[in-house]
Each structure stands twice: as C-alpha cells, then as structure tokens.
Amino acid sequence: MTVPVRRFDAVIVGGGGAGMRAALQLSESGLKTAVLSKVFPTRSHTVAAQGGISASLGNVQEDRWEWHMYDTVKGSDWLGDQDAIEFMCRKAPEAVIELEHFGMPFDRLENGKIYQRPFGGHTQNNGETPVQRACAAADRTGHAMLHTLYQRNVRANTQFFVEWMALDLIRDEAGDVVGVTALEMETGEVYIFHAKAVLFATGGAGRIYAASTNAFINTGDGLGMCVRAGIPLEDMEFWQFHPTGVAGAGVLITEGVRGEGGILLNANGERFMERYAPNLKDLAPRDFVARSMEQEVLEGRGCGPNKDYVLLKLDHLGPDIIKQRLPGIREIAIKFAGVDPIKEPIPVIPTCHYMMGGIPTNYRGEVVIPQGDNPEARVNGFYAAGECACASVHGANRLGTNSLLDLVVFGKSAGDSMVEFIRNEMPTWKPLPANAAERSLARISRLDNQTNGEDVTEVRTAMQRTVQARAAVFRNSENLAQGVKEIQEVAERVKRIQIKDKSKVFNTARVEALELENLIEVAVATLISADARKESRGAHAHADFQQRDDEVWMKHTLYYGDDRRLTYKPVHTKPLSVDYIPPKERTF
Amino acid sequence: MTDIDPVEIKRIRWRSRRGLLELDIVLERFLANGFDQLTTDELAAYRKCLELGDNDFLDYVNGKAEVDDPELAHIIGILRAV
Numbered sequence: 001m002t003v004p005v006r007r008f009d010a011v012i013v014g015g016g017g018a019g020m021r022a023a024l025q026l027s028e029s030g031l032k033t034a035v036l037s038k039v040f041p042t043r044s045h046t047v048a049a050q051g052g053i054s055a056s057l058g059n060v061q062e063d064r065w066e067w068h069m070y071d072t073v074k075g076s077d078w079l080g081d082q083d084a085i086e087f088m089c090r091k092a093p094e095a096v097i098e099l100e101h102f103g104m105p106f107d108r109l110e111n112g113k114i115y116q117r118p119f120g121g122h123t124q125n126n127g128e129t130p131v132q133r134a135c136a137a138a139d140r141t142g143h144a145m146l147h148t149l150y151q152r153n154v155r156a157n158t159q160f161f162v163e164w165m166a167l168d169l170i171r172d173e174a175g176d177v178v179g180v181t182a183l184e185m186e187t188g189e190v191y192i193f194h195a196k197a198v199l200f201a202t203g204g205a206g207r208i209y210a211a212s213t214n215a216f217i218n219t220g221d222g223l224g225m226c227v228r229a230g231i232p233l234e235d236m237e238f239w240q241f242h243p244t245g246v247a248g249a250g251v252l253i254t255e256g257v258r259g260e261g262g263i264l265l266n267a268n269g270e271r272f273m274e275r276y277a278p279n280l281k282d283l284a285p286r287d288f289v290a291r292s293m294e295q296e297v298l299e300g301r302g303c304g305p306n307k308d309y310v311l312l313k314l315d316h317l318g319p320d321i322i323k324q325r326l327p328g329i330r331e332i333a334i335k336f337a338g339v340d341p342i343k344e345p346i347p348v349i350p351t352c353h354y355m356m357g358g359i360p361t362n363y364r365g366e367v368v369i370p371q372g373d374n375p376e377a378r379v380n381g382f383y384a385a386g387e388c389a390c391a392s393v394h395g396a397n398r399l400g401t402n403s404l405l406d407l408v409v410f411g412k413s414a415g416d417s418m419v420e421f422i423r424n425e426m427p428t429w430k431p432l433p434a435n436a437a438e439r440s441l442a443r444i445s446r447l448d449n450q451t452n453g454e455d456v457t458e459v460r461t462a463m464q465r466t467v468q469a470r471a472a473v474f475r476n477s478e479n480l481a482q483g484v485k486e487i488q489e490v491a492e493r494v495k496r497i498q499i500k501d502k503s504k505v506f507n508t509a510r511v512e513a514l515e516l517e518n519l520i521e522v523a524v525a526t527l528i529s530a531d532a533r534k535e536s537r538g539a540h541a542h543a544d545f546q547q548r549d550d551e552v553w554m555k556h557t558l559y560y561g562d563d564r565r566l567t568y569k570p571v572h573t574k575p576l577s578v579d580y581i582p583p584k585e586r587t588f
Numbered sequence: 589m590t591d592i593d594p595v596e597i598k599r600i601r602w603r604s605r606r607g608l609l610e611l612d613i614v615l616e617r618f619l620a621n622g623f624d625q626l627t628t629d630e631l632a633a634y635r636k637c638l639e640l641g642d643n644d645f646l647d648y649v650n651g652k653a654e655v656d657d658p659e660l661a662h663i664i665g666i667l668r669a670v
C-alpha cells in the first residue's frame with residue numbers, strides 16, 4: 001500500500017506553548033515548518049494555565065536568577081539537572097520580555113513594568129523569604145501565551161495541520177529520526193511526514209490516572225510513540241498531585257477554600273489533618289495534605305460507597321462567606337460534584353496534575369539516549385520540549401509557574417538546535433525506510449479487523465483505576481508490586497481493544513483507541529519505574545523507604561518499553577557557570 | 589437533526605474535545621444526553637459555541653459571564669442545565 005508523503009524541513013508534533021515556540025524559531029529562520037495538532041492550537045491544554053510564568057525580573061521585589069535556580073533545584077529534590085536548570089532560570093527574564101514584545105498582555109505595575117505575584121516555593125536569597133516572581137495575564141496566562149504564539153506563527157508562515165494525529169515515529173536503520181506518520185481525521189487517511197528534524201511537544205499524560213486535572217486530550221501520545229520506536233522514557237515515577245480535585249471529575253478546588261477555613265473530614269467525621277499536622281492542619285503543604293488524605297483512604301476511613309475519597313467541608317462558613325470570598329466554588333461543586341457546599345461537603349481526592357518525567361532531552365532540546373559508554377548520545381534528527389520532555393528541570397517535583405517557562409525556554413532552545421542541525425548537518429532529507437508506515441498501518445488494520453475484542457472505555461477505566469490505586473501520592477512496596485502485575489494484565493487487554501465504528505471520517509472512537517495505546521505505555525512505565533525506586537524523593541513518597549537516599553538513588557530512571565527494562569543515568573551536577581548546589585534536607 | 593450531514597455531526601463531536609477539563613466534562617455529558625435532540629438552529633448555535641475560546645466558553649457555561657450574543661443564549665442555557 002502506498003502512503004502519500006509530505007516533505008518539510010521540520011515537523012513539530014503539538015501546537016501548545018512548547019510546539020509553537022519552537023515552530024516560530026524554525027519558520028522565522030526561513031525553514032519550511034509544519035505543526036501537527038489534534039485540536040486547534042489555541043485549544044491545547046496550555047490554555048488551562050492560570051497561575052503564571054516565573055522569571056526573576058525583580059519588578060516588585062529584588063530578585064536574581066541564581067535564587068530562582070536554587071528554588072528550582074530544591075523543588076526538584078535534587079533530581080533536576082543543574083545545567084538545564086541554570087539555563088532555564090538565566091533565560092527566564094529574556095523569555096518573558098520576548099513574549100511581552102510579541103504582544104502578550106501581561107498585568108502591569110503603575111510604572112508600566114510587568115506585575116509579579118507571589119507563588120508557593122519561590123523565594124529570595126535561597127529560601128529566606130517569599131518573593132513575587134510569577135508574571136500573569138489576569139487568570140488567562142496560558143490562553144494569552146497560545147494566542148500570542150499562534151499569531152506570530154501565522155505571520156511567519158508556519159504551516160498548521162489541525163486535526164491531524166501523529167501515530168508513530170519513523171527511524172531509519174541508523175536509528176536517526178526521519179519523520180512521523182499521521183492520521184488526517186477529516187479523511188481517515190494515513191500520511192508520512194518526511195522531515196530533516198522532528199520535534200515532539202505533545203504535552204502531558206495525566207489521563208493515565210482516574211483522578212486528573214488534565215483535559216481529555218492529554219494522552220501522552222509522544223511518549224507512546226517513543227516507546228514503540230525504542231526510545232526510553234525518563235523519571236516516569238514522578239507525578240505531581242493537587243490535594244483537592246473533585247472526586248470522580250478531577251476539576252480543581254482552589255487552595256483558597258482551605259485558606260478561608262474549609263476543613264477536610266474522613267468517614268468518621270474526624271478532622272484528620274489535626275493528627276498529621278497539629279500546627280498547620282488543613283493548610284500544610286500540598287504534597288503533605290495529599291499524602292495524609294490518601295493515608296486515611298488506605299486505612300479504610302475514606303467516604304462514599306467505595307471509601308475512596310474524603311470530604312471538604314465548607315458549610316460552617318455560612319452562605320455569605322462562601323458566595324463572597326469563594327466565587328465560583330459553589331457553581332463548580334454543584335456542577336461537578338453534584339453537591340451544594342452551603343449544605344453539604346464536597347467529595348475530594350488527591351488529583352494528578354503534572355508529569356515531571358518524559359522523553360529524555362538535554363537543555364538544547366535534543367533527545368539523548370544511552371549508547372555504548374555514553375549515557376546521553378544524541379538521537380539524530382529528534383527533539384522534544386514542554387511537558388512531554390524531561391530536560392530535566394523539574395526533577396522529582398515541579399515548582400508552580402515553572403512549566404510555562406519550560407515551554408518557551410526549551411521550545412526556543414530546541415528550535416535553535418534544529419535550525420543549526422538542519423543547516424549544518426542535514427542539507428537534504430535522509431531516505432525514508434521502505435517500511436516507514438508499516439507499524440501505523442498495522443495498528444489501524446488490527447483495530448478494524450479485531451473481533452471478540454475488548455471495549456476501549458472499559459479497558460481505559462481499568463487502567464486508570466489501577467494507576468490510581470497503585471501509584472498515586474502514597475506508595476508502598478506491596479502495592480506497587482501488585483500494580484506492576486495488574487497494569488501488565490491491562491496492557492494485554494489493550495492489545496485486543498476493538499471499535500464498533502469502522503468509518504474513516506472523523507472517527508473519534510478510532511482516535512480514542514489509538515490514544516489508549518499511548519496511555520498504556522505511559523502507565524506501565526510509571527508503575528515499573530515507581531516500583532524500582534526504593535527511596536522517597538519529591539513526588540515519589542514511599543512508605544517503606546521514607547528517606548531520600550542520595551548515595552544510591554540520585555540518578556535518573558530510564559524505562560525501555562520493548563522488554564520493560566530499566567536502566568539509570570547520572571544527574572547532571574555541573575551547572576553551566578555557577579557552583580553546584582549540594583543536596584540538603586528539603587524542609588519548609 | 590436528520591437533514592444534517594453526518595460527517596459534520598462527527599466533526600462537531602470531535603471539536604467538543606477542549607483544552608479545559610471542565611468543558612470536556614460538560615460537553616461529554618451533553619454529547620451523551622441532549623446533543624442528538626438538537627434542532628437544526630440549535631446545532632448551528634452549538635457549532636458557533638465551539639468557535640469560542642475555551643475560557644470564554646467556560647465562563648458562559650458556568651454562569652460566570654453573561655451571554656451577550658442572542659444567538660448563543662439559548663444553547664448556553666441548555667449547556668448550563670447539563
């Protein structure tokens with residue numbers, strides 16, 4: 001079967017903040033650049049980001065990139081690569097000012113400079129006092145970023161392929177990346193995108209969990225494509241959780257609710273946070289509250305028919321305070337939890353929010369994998385940026401507002417590396433391998449021909465339940481080992497998923513089945529990586545190994561999908577220009 | 589809705605996948621329950637909603653913002669009740 005081929009200098013998969021920042025760099029250099037996206041670019045998940053983007057501009061209070069770097073290293077619980085962290089924090093002011101020049105409507109101070117708001121974890125003088133470092137465009141920072149970058153790209157002649165789903169990475173015999181296959185949803189046809197360089201910016205994969213703040217499109221497609229193409233995934237055991245997502249829906253209930261006096265209760269009506277954090281109680285740090293909540297559930301004091309959530313009680317505040325000081329919360333609770341918080345408590349559960357791991361890259365955005373003695377050999381022609389990539393700046397835990405920064409800094413850096421690579425090393429296209437589209441076509445034809453198979457929704461639910469039950473905020477050896485077994489059973493079921501609708505045009509069922517094949521790769525990687533890490537670090541809290549163990553475990557996990565094996569590589573302890581920041585106990 | 593091109597219906601279903609989880613949840617419920625009963629005019633209005641930016645769309649659906657476009661008011665009313 002012949003598959004039509006389209007040729008570009010550069011192909012970018014993903015039209016969120018990271019993909020569009022990279023595309024701009026390429027198009028403005030005059031290279032023929034395509035951006036593929038499952039949805040219209042400005043509806044990428046970046047649109048959900050409200051809090052802001054960090055940069056040590058020092059517009060409100062004195063600030064320095066070195067302090068930002070310290071906070072990021074500490075936040076990462078010393079798993080972040082210090083060269084990449086220095087690179088990002090140093091570039092941050094320039095990156096934000098560049099966005100301003102592109103026309104992004106940041107909130108301003110009276111003197112016309114960009115306003116900066118406080119955000120957890122950002123401090124002056126290496127942890128001394130909080131600092132205002134987050135730049136925002138009202139509560140629509142992500143939206144403003146997407147619109148700004150989209151306009152610039154249109155002007156620079158980036159060619160958008162909207163409602164196209166990339167299916168698989170194409171590597172040639174040498175292992176170099178020469179393109180991707182993609183499905184045009186409108187026709188159901190598969191195409192080959194032949195490129196001198198490919199960048200993945202496919203975003204997160206939060207939908208592997210039953211409780212997730214991520215939109216439905218966050219299915220880890222870039223990671224699934226990597227696993228199938230023999231590229232390992234880095235640090236997949238590290239996922240950030242938000243303590244109060246609405247049970248069963250995932251929608252976030254802001255921290256402000258507890259700030260105003262909302263309290264958490266278990267099935268016995270006990271205010272359990274008094275036991276875990278006698279001083280701070282319900283206002284203890286995010287990860288601590290989340291772990292305490294899960295402990296209650298694990299010990300059988302969860303609420304509801306499945307005893308799997310706790311309650312956030314507000315009614316004692318009275319209707320006036322709820323309406324005045326917490327606008328929107330009542331509507332959210334009614335709409336997504338089916339309860340009126342003026343009368344009843346809201347069921348809540350720690351909810352997956354952000355993926356720290358991903359496709360292994362360096363700070364130049366190049367995908368790097370072990371080869372012989374070199375733990376980080378470049379995969380020629382392959383780049384990644386944004387939430388799907390692991391540079392690694394977030395290490396074991398991400399600092400709020402550092403993700404939007406990651407998108408623009410590493411999006412640009414990857415774009416620059418690609419321009420250099422194409423100009424200096426890849427004057428023309430490497431030939432496509434003969435079987436370039438074979439894997440993708442086989443996947444689709446299996447879906448079309450499967451009989452007596454499994455239902456996509458049922459298998460996806462089984463996967464989400466397993467990951468939620470076995471690898472959420474609070475982990476232990478027994479649970480993880482059980483999870484590894486269970487998720488591999490679910491993976492077997494994914495091989496037999498079946499769709500009823502076999503039509504070609506805009507077949508959402510087919511897309512969801514293909515997405516599930518990506519999600520399961522991420523889910524298996526998560527459990528196997530988590531099961532192996534016998535320590536507690538950042539978001540990986542292990543009941544049987546409660547201490548961080550730098551001696552043994554200050555290293556990055558690499559997961560290979562073909563034989564589900566793990567290897568490890570060292571954390572970069574050499575920043576680019578400053579001194580190494582040695583590990584300390586992470587106390588607050 | 590019988591006179592509408594079935595391909596267009598499928599396209600609209602895909603475009604109901606959004607960048608915000610809140611909208612995904614509301615629209616998923618709506619697609620399962622209510623969408624198939626829309627009149628031709630309501631469907632046209634729904635299609636117009638899908639052109640909105642996600643934040644504006646959600647503000648309408650949540651009742652945080654008033655709907656000033658008379659063409660959208662009715663369909664947003666339906667979505668608010670989902």
Ligand SMILES: Cc1cc2nc3c(=O)[nH]c(=O)nc-3n(C[C@H](O)[C@H](O)[C@H](O)COP(=O)(O)OP(=O)(O)OC[C@H]3O[C@@H](n4cnc5c(N)ncnc54)[C@H](O)[C@@H]3O)c2cc1C
Pocket residue numbers: 013014015016017018019036037038039040041044045046047048049050051052053141142164165166167201202203204213214215217221222252353354385386387388400401402403404405407
């Ligand atoms: C509720 C919420 C609030 C947040 N708030 C903040 C904040 O205030 N500050 C902050 O720094 N971070 C925040 N984050 C995190 C941050 O928003 C994300 O990490 C970031 O936006 C991810 O951007 P991205 O460009 O990597 O991917 P995305 O914006 O998710 O874009 C992914 C793109 O890839 C495309 N795609 C995926 N798969 C395929 C495929 N197979 N084929 C074609 N295209 C594909 C999609 O269509 C999309 O265009 C928040 C996250 C959430 C969930």
